[in-house]
Amino acid sequence: MPVAIALFTQDLRLHDNPVLHAALAATDPVVPLFVLDDGIAATGFAVPNRAAFLADCLRDLDAGLRSRGGHLVLRRGDVVAETARVAAEAGAGAVHVAAGVTAFAQRREARLRAEFGDRLVVHDAVLTALAPGAVTPAGKDHYAVFTPYLRAWSAAPRRKPLPAPRRVPVPDGIASLPVPVVRPDSPELPPGGERAGRARWKRWTPGDRDALALDGTSHLSPYLHFGCLSATELAAGTADEDFVRQLVWRDFHHQVLAARPAAARADYRPRGDRWHRDESELTAWQAGLTGCPIVDAGMRQLAAQGWMHNRARLITASYLAKTLHHDWREGAAHFLSLLVDGDVANNQLNWQWVAGTGTDTRPNRVLNPLAQAKRFDPDGAYVRRWVPELAHLPGGTVHRPWLLAERPDYPAPLVELPTDRFERGRPR
Known part of the structure; x- marks a missing residue:
């Protein structure tokens, strides 16, 4: 029986890996292969935080394989050329790989198909709980509105999670590179890998996911992005409806991007926006120096951890796109430069949702940062943690330092902040 290659991409796990x-199931032995693809660097998405997290994931995957009698084969270069080289060295027949949704993943799959023909086996519902295109509205190729998709997703059959293999025999003599050591940009970056992800999942207790200071979110998004955890297994293993709803949002964005890959860079629903351009404002937003404490806290958390609370992501994105009226692509690019969970589908389409160019049915929605701060950080604990120059201010006064008689050493607001909940920022 010929050898098969299991080509890992964003499915860096042993549990529930189709x-x-x-x-x-098809062959014995197999070659568990990961290629450090030079093409990723060309897309501009190879950034230190994700590269460091990826290195952790690869070391953990290799350790898990070794405990089962095998090991990870690591190569660097063009993914198709390296896979073909390994197939020739191992005498491999089939190549198994997970289906992706980005334009980059679709091009990779097409090139693998051209190289291996019917020897390529592509597996759906590996990176998501429900495969893109598994449910569609009548006469259309994807759902453009979340609520109907949620209903269809909930009614659709999903595969059962698969157990981790007991043995993974690997043929001898297949050369492998050592896992690189990468220094992240963010000093508080979490450890990567399946074991770290499963440990975090096990100890997480669902709480108030919108309260910024309590931080009741799961922090599982980096592990989902790299496939250290399975969305299918998470959905099957939790009774928390809010958490499952977030997994459905993830699947929703993946099915949108699979059908419309250009939405990673172009407006999903163009509205003729005239974006404001000001490099000094953009730099201040990136550095967490806008003079709006709740926004600055979120941006500084991003810099420190390579991650940001979900509510803070909405607030900081709305501030840039709706209050300052900067192009959403500027903000999305900065997020992707630091986020360890920087998933193209979720990041770009969430930014478009906030900016009013995406799937939101209320494109004029504006999140007033002061109203958001009052609701989700009422006593200012989140701001005091991430903006230390304001840590001495009591209670909710920390959100409006410009009103104090003695101004702290902190920037004045870039623009006058709206007083009404849905007041627009700059005119279009």
Whole structure:
């Protein structure tokens, strides 16, 4: 029986991995392969935080494979050329890989198909709980509105999670590179890998996911992005409806991008926006020096951790796109430069949702940062943690330092902040 290759991409796990499971079911031994693809660097999405997290994931995956009698084969270069080279070295027949949704992933799959023909086996519902295109509205190729998608997703059958393999035999003599050591940009970056992800999942207790200071979110998004955890397993293993709803949002964005890959860079629903351009404002926003404490706290958390609370992401994005009226692509690019969970589908389409160019049915929605601060950080604990120059201010006064008789050493607001909840920022 010929050898098979299990080509890992964003499915860096042993539990519930249809790619590895199918390769092992069809052949013995297999080559668990990951290619450090030079093409990723060309897209501009190879950034230190994700590269450092990825290195952790690869070390953990290799350790898990070694505990089962195998090991990870690591190569660097063009993913198609390296996979073909490994297939020739191992005498491999089939190549198993997970289906992706980005334009980059679709091009990679097409090139793999051209190289391997019907020897390529592509597996759906590996990176998401429900495969893109598994449910569609009548006469259309994807859902453009979330609520109907949620209903369809909830009614659709989903596969059962698969157990981790007990043994992963790997043929001898296949050369492998060592996992690189990468220094992240963010000093508080969490550890990567399946074991770290499963440990975090096990100890997480659902709480108030919108309260900024309590931080009741799961912090599982980096592990989902790299496939250290399975969305299918998470959805099957929790009774928390709010958490499952977030997994459905993730699947929703993936099915939108699979159908409309250009939405990673172009407006999903163009509205003729005339974006404001001001490099000094953009730099202040990136550095967390806008003079709006709740915004600055979120941006500084991003810089420190390579991650940001979900509510803070909405607030900071709305401030840039709706209050300052900067192009959403500027903000999305900065987020992707630091976020360890920088998933193209979720990041770009969430930014478009906030900016009013995406799937939101209320494109004129504006999140007033002061109203958001009052509701989700009422005593200012989140701001005091991330903006230390304001840490001495009591209670909610920390959100409006410009009103104090003695001004702290902190920037004045870039613009006058809106007083009404849905008041627009700069005119279009």
